Amino acid sequence: MNINPDIKAEDFAEYISSQEDKGLLRFLTCGSVDDGKSTLIGRLLYDTKLIFEDQLSALERDSKRHGTVGEEMDLALLVDGLEAEREQGITIDVAYRFFATDKRKFIVADTPGHEQYTRNMATGASTADLAVLLVDARKGILTQTKRHAFIASLLGVRHVVLALNKIDLVDYSQERFEEVRAEFDQFAESFDFDSAVAIPLSARFGDNVTQRSDKLSWFNGPTLLEHLETVEAEKAVEGGPFRLPVQWVNRPNLNFRGFSGTVTGGPMRVGDEIVVANSGKTTVVDKLVTMDGELSEAPSGQAVTVTLKDEIDISRGDVLAPVNNRPDVSDQFASHVIWMSEQPMYPGRPYLLKIAGRTVSAQVTEIKHKIDVNTFKHLAGKQLELNEIAFCNVALSHPVAFDPYEANKETGSFILIDRMSNETVAAGMVWFGLRRATNVHRQALDINKAERASLKNQRPALLWFTGLSGSGKSTIANALELKLSERAKHTYVLDGDNIRHGLNKDLGFTEADRVENIRRVAETAKLFVDAGLITLVSFISPFRSERQLARSLVEAGEFYEIHVDTPLEDCAKRDPKGLYAKAKAGEIQNFTGIDSPYEAPENPEIRVSTVGRTPEDIADEIIDRLEEDGVLERALEWHI
Known part of the structure; x- marks a missing residue:
């Protein structure tokens, strides 16, 4: 890009001012893999002359090394910045680029087409006003095309362009364009797009991207750039209720206390009466402070520090809002969820949920329906797999705004x-709050856990035995309870087989049912601990996340994960119930250790080896540990 050295300072200032006054359009390119998304963005940058001379030279060198279009410049390399992307000729990460024309400024997100990177596409769509949905003219509309269109609709993208790319490879066929457009119109009409426009183009050769092409003389619509420059996608936000999710409590000294965040929704003004959504405490905005000085009004998108007339309790994750237009506050809501992990989602499994700067524990309590991205029909389902989309009920540990x-x-x-892994596994969009439980309140009780335990002269504990089937969990738990009863301790054993004859008799052995099995037992064990009992739980409990859920339900120091570490070969040799033989013969499905995984504890409080040892010896080892931690009195003490 060349800059005229003779340009006057006042002209340059006027130019800068004119650029600032232009509207901004955020859009993304999406679609299936290798449909030409990066090439299209490269073409836009090249044709609008926004490539510096050194970039152009580098592009020519890189095209010889990594290019996929022979001797020509590979414009996709302007966007595909990662070495892995260049070597494979695909986009992996989300790449953002800025460019401008005389009419508008643009921020474009180039998102990957591979299914395993759908999360990246959702990231790009979350801030976009428009989606350019690329389709290879030879292949037509694919499943990933529909998935991306649906996700764009869910994430509030209001405008979509069907860019039928590589039209040159079908001889610029009008018939092929009309065929694909008809299919697109049919499935797009079910989405709530404000506009949906189809444009034939060739990103490689520039046909109909920024300039009209004689080869597409039969098309009387706009070029892609003309449409991007004129589409009415900028939304007015004035007059809507402002929200300020607090990101940081700013306390540099004793004389200043402010609350920092970014305003969203309508403007926030000095003098506004506001409420802290969760607590209901009200006050008035005193100042709006920025690095550039104080403001009388902070528009949507403005990062600001707010000071208040009154000293009220506000923490990171609280939401400030107008008194007369408050957000909902609830610990349950219905939402659309896009599942982004290769590990399935099961209702009842605990996750962390982050919303507006606040992080709480959460569970998907029910999958109302899954959505088939090909037909958009609602399907029943008990779990979510990678890239599946569902409408779910979500329950939180604490109310959020x-x-x-x-x-x-x-x-x-x-x-x-x-x-466990700290991996982001899903993106969700809240549809509405669930209020069915608002009339259910906790009943205050006069006797608490400490008093119940005191009456029993003991400390409550949850001893969680986990291991493969046949490892000896139940035998050891039974031996340990006998020794505890000799010490006059109040105990109860929750055994996997026994529970499945009653409380959990409706559950099978799929991974989803196993998750629910442990969730119910963990909640039951919590009540037994609250009763002051030493509770022994003997379940395979194959998944770390469910064992972590059980741990989180009781107080620190009360939970003991006891890994009964018996090798699979020894468990199979013992086979006290003949289960391994049936599983290997295919008579039992989803059997842990055979065709269903077991996630061994990484840092259990107690790990015991059973090979060559008696259950009584192992029970004594566990008692020694409980004595060391003060859960039990030393042997001498309880004999006296």
Whole structure:
């Protein structure tokens, strides 16, 4: 890009001012893999002359090394910045680029087409006003095309362009264009797009991207750039209720206390009467402070520090809002969820949920229906797999402030995080709060856990035995309870087989049912601990996340994960119930250790080896540990 050295300072200032006054359009390119998304963005940058001379030289060198279009410049390399992307000729990460024309400024997100990177596409769509949905003219509309269109609709993208790319490879056929457009119109009409426009083009050769092409003379619509420059995608936000999710309590000294965050929704003004959504405490905005000085009004998108007239309790994750237009506050809501992990989601499994700067524990309590991305029909389902989309009920450990996603993207969107790996596993959009449980309140009781335990002269504990079938869990738990009863301790054993004859008799052995099996037992064990009992739980409990759930339900120091570490070969040799033989013969499905996984504890409080040892010896080893921790009195003490 060349800059005239003779340009006058006042002209340059005028130019800068004119650029600042232009409107901004955020859009993304999406679609299936290798449909030409990066090449299209490269073409836009090249044709709008926004490539510096050194970039152009580098592009020519890189095209010889990594290019996929022979001797020509590979414009996709302007966007595909990662070495892995260049070597494979695909986009992996989300790449953002800025460019401008005389009419508008643009921020474009180039998102990957591979199914395993659908999460990246959702990231790009979350801030976009328009989606350019690329389709290879030879292949037509694919499953990933429909998935991306559906996700764009869910995430509030209001405008979509069907860019039928590589039209040159079908001889610029009008018939092929009309065929694909008809299919697109048929499935797009079910989405709530404000506009849906189809444009034939060739990103490689520039046909109909920024300039009209004689080879597409039969098309009387706009070029892609003309449409991007004129589409009415900028939304007015004035007059809507503001929200300020607090990201940081700013306390540099004793004389200043402010609350920092980014305003979303309508403007926030000095003198506004506001409420802290969760607590209901009200006050008045005193100052709006930025690095550039104080403001009288902070528009949507403005990062600001707010000071208040009154000293009230506000923490990170609280949401400030107008007194007369508050967000919902609830510990349950219905939402659309896009599952992004290769590990399935099961209702009842605990996750961390992050919304508007606040993080709480959460569970998907029910999958109302899954959505088939090909037909958009509602399907029943007990679990979610990678890239599946579902409408779910979500329950939280604590109430949070939120808005429906269609009213406010910032306070209506959330992510789910795996508690063990810290991986982001899902993106969600809140549809509405669930209020069916608002009339259910905890009953205050006069006798608490400490008093119940004191009456029994003991400390309550949850001893969680986990291991493969046949490892000896139940035998050891039974031996340990006998020794505890000799010490006059009040105990109860929750055994896997026994529970499945009653409380959990409706559950099978799929991974989803196993998750629910442990969830119920963990909640039951919590009640037994609250009763002051030493509770022994003997379950295979194959998944770390469910054992972590059980741990989180009781107080610190009360939970003991006891790994009965018996090798699979020894368990199979013992086979006291003949289960391994049946599983190997295919008579039992989803059997742990054979065709269903067991996630061994990584850092259990107690790990015991059973080979060559008696259950009584192992029970004594566990008692020694409980004595060391003060859960039990030393042998001398309880004999006296």
